[in-house]
Amino acid sequence: MSTPAKLPRWAELGLLPAINLLAALLLSGVIIKVIGESPWAALKLMADGAFGSQESVGYTLYYSTNFIFTGLAVAVAYHAGLFNIGGDGQAYLGGLGTGLVCLWLGSWPFWAVLPLAVIAGAVFGAAWAFIPAYLQARRGSHIVITTIMFNFIASALMTWLLVNILIKPGQQSPESREFAPNATLPGLHTLLGKIGIPFTSTPLNLAFLFALAAGVLVWVLVWRTRWGYALRVAGQNSAAAVYAGIRPSRITIQAMLLSGALAGLLGLNELMGSQHRILLDFPAGAGFVGIAVALMGRNHPVGIFFAAVLFGALMQGGSQLSFDMPRVNRDMVVVIQGLVILFCGALENVFRGPLATLLARFGGRKDAP
Template identity: 55%
Template structure:
């Protein structure tokens, strides 16, 4: 007997998890003497009430789409890639090297090479933990966590000692040439008469992220490779019996995952900062884990979850700016969402499944 319909797993469970997280967040806000209803209104107004707010919400969501898709591909192969943060850092280095050292006539050419640079560097950083698991049995969770720290140290060294311009104190590269700077959503929409905020950082990499959702869907659900990855994730023993190589699946899945994480840097490095800075990833690699979990490892679900976390990031920033609610409490709200959509998912899932089973039995009689 099916425990519950597909729509309940895809929509109802995440909604209930999200509702519980917001209710508990409201109680915390109430406990510090603030009105949770006013706080919610402030978040909605700050994130969705203007083109400026939408610009930042979509900017953050673009990062989370890339990292969420990266985590979801690894999940489908029964691997927990926690290295998205480090892979995005190293991907940013690939983007920076392409933009700084290759002369481009126009951004449309530059972005293609930057995508390749970010994807190759991110994939290369994921390749080592993948090989260690496939050939040596080293658990990918442990190795990818360690590689986050190695990536941070390596990037710090390169920025301070190699790529930092003379006379510059901050650990960052020089500004990218003008021909590599990406148009913002304002630049894209202005010619067709739509007025969008000039100061919002969302740029054309948003469209690349949306295209990535479609490509990942076609790869995972409409190709032989995607079928093999999903089959391996469901049962490695059965997939081996069917002739699927574990080494191939582990390597390919992690390369795709690392490549998507590395491509995130076209948004924050090439699109927003227009240079490589030390802390450009800002935790997006870890948020991608929550996005993938909440989106049930499906590209459409990842897109919706990324928009939600983009809303939380931008709305939370406005909340801490215009109210007495500290920024740390906004992080608590985000943590509660992650907690209930991830670690405590079964707390909601189990009673909902029992309710559907009881309903099905009553219907059968």
């Protein structure tokens, strides 16, 4: 095998991901056909379920909010040459931070709770990422393995906390008591209503705007600051970084702290914005979907936004699908997620070579290899 072929920028960022996505969807269609349903009808149901009404758009963007946070988390780590598989655990712990603030400071005014809830989510998420980051930077422990282990440790810790400590007294299911109304985020329909735009009531909330802001922040930090430059150099070539006076081990820790903080903000949307309590397993695999989102979005905030909307649409359209098609359940969404990760990530070089040859033949590429 030769080294991966080089593509022009527009093909690298647009055409190749589109082809990979198409391949994943085609195979999903084949699976739906095997199950005995019509792929076309399924596609129509999903598109309608995801974008057909105000309500469905609201739900789609609500799911997308989680994936923007975790996708950005994976991307920041990726630019530093790190693979953060621990998004789920960091989101879990970050949500604990946000949730504790909401539980304890329920009597405080909203404008005081909100910044503290944001900070607590980010700090708890970052703290959970810190140990794997430190071990990678100073002791050379493989960050993929340690973050996986930390997902399981987070899960055990949170189960223990919810079952034994945070559980609402006199209740069977391990959930905390409900947050006070002023410790919850307003729904986007309320906000839009205030400026005179009617919108159906959905779980979509203020956290969506925080996610967009986080995307801008990541763009500025990674592409427009000296620190971001150091981050990308260390990620591309840590030996060169050392000669440029950059300390890769320090960058590793800083990048993972930012990554964990971003994942940790998931609790804003899921707990403070929608569930209004701390409950078991609320990240629900969003940390892993974040990998797919970052891969598809080419680790750029704009791409991540669109990829997150796509995966949000899959989640929402998928529940519509399982509702209307008796032979399809919600697990089909997970299959499609897996296939997208497979084609956009692991098999991304399959179409790269043929595409490069094709473009070189018809596009008359001038730069010789």
